[in-house]
Amino acid sequence: MDILKKEFRTARKEHRCDLCQRLIAKGDIYLYQTIVDGDIYNFKMCQWCYNLIEMYPEFRDVELDQGTFEDMVHGLTQEHGCEANSTPEAVMNLLRRLI
Numbered sequence: 001m002d003i004l005k006k007e008f009r010t011a012r013k014e015h016r017c018d019l020c021q022r023l024i025a026k027g028d029i030y031l032y033q034t035i036v037d038g039d040i041y042n043f044k045m046c047q048w049c050y051n052l053i054e055m056y057p058e059f060r061d062v063e064l065d066q067g068t069f070e071d072m073v074h075g076l077t078q079e080h081g082c083e084a085n086s087t088p089e090a091v092m093n094l095l096r097r098l099i
């Protein structure tokens, strides 16, 4: 996997974060990457995910797709006392309070 382009952009329209599926509102700053991995595709990441990855270096050592990301977030929240069977929304809510 190679990253051809990595830049922060200001959303001119609404986007969906490719990791947490959160809405990136018009005017929000988000990370835009062009990735080559067999195919070329664009990957958008919201500020919240970016902050999380900055704070927890273990996220940088894996190829993040939505499933891997959710698993890792789940692992983190269990460390912080969240129930193992929490919904992704509950997990995200807990993490939002932590960071």
Ligand SMILES: [Zn+2]
Pocket (backbone or CB within 6 Å): 017, 018, 019, 020, 021, 022, 045, 046, 047, 048, 049, 050
């Ligand atoms: Zn996100």
